[in-house]
Amino acid sequence: MAKTYALADIKQHTKDKDCWIVVHGKVYDVTAFLEEHPGGYDIILSSTGKDATQDFEEIGHSNSAKKLLDKYYIGEYEGGDSAPPAAKVPPKSANAAAREAPKGAATRAFHVVLPLLILLAALAINFYYASLKK
Missing domain, CATH: 1.20.5 (Single alpha-helices involved in coiled-coils or other helix-helix interfaces)
Known part of the structure; x- marks a missing residue:
């Protein structure tokens, strides 16, 4: 059975040497992935200490990027999935993403x-x- 983490637990892992994120009710230790992230590690660090589901979905990650999360899974988030399927935001256009880079x-x-x-x-x-x- 997977361990369950509270928001207080997540907030203790917000540094580049110890980085956890929450996406769709699951907790991931992405410390080892920070330097590999195509958008730069600062993008991930800005989403730590909270539920990063909306941030993750707004970027429009590919299916392979979503599958890569499995490698870093460490447990479940006590707050559950904050983005029900109907509330998911569609990927932004390339122009919108560039303006908000x-x-x-x-x-x-x-x-x-x-x-x-x-x-x-x-x-x-x-x-x-x-x-x-x-």
């Missing part, structure tokens, strides 16, 4: 795009000077 995601995107822009500028300057020499 956390600052961490924008920073990561900037760190990918900036080097590419610098490389393109260097190539343009190289071609410009090469055309002057002809």
Whole structure:
């Protein structure tokens, strides 16, 4: 039989070295998954210490992401499932998700795009000077 955890128990596990979340009435220890999470660990940390069902559903996780939760299951939530099937929120469009992306995601995107822009500028300057020499 699975252990049952109260909200007070969940609130004791809200750090990057000890992170539990509640989704659909189940408790998951996702500490080992934080660094692997595609959206960044800060997204998960912002949903700890409470029932994160709505946060989880609003993002529009894939079926494989939902299945991955099974690996981290540790017990049941005393408060039950806070999102009955009729109340589930449909996934947001890509544009809506992009507008609401956390600052961490924008920073990561900037760190990918900036080097590419610098490389393109260097190539343009190289071609410009090469055309002057002809």
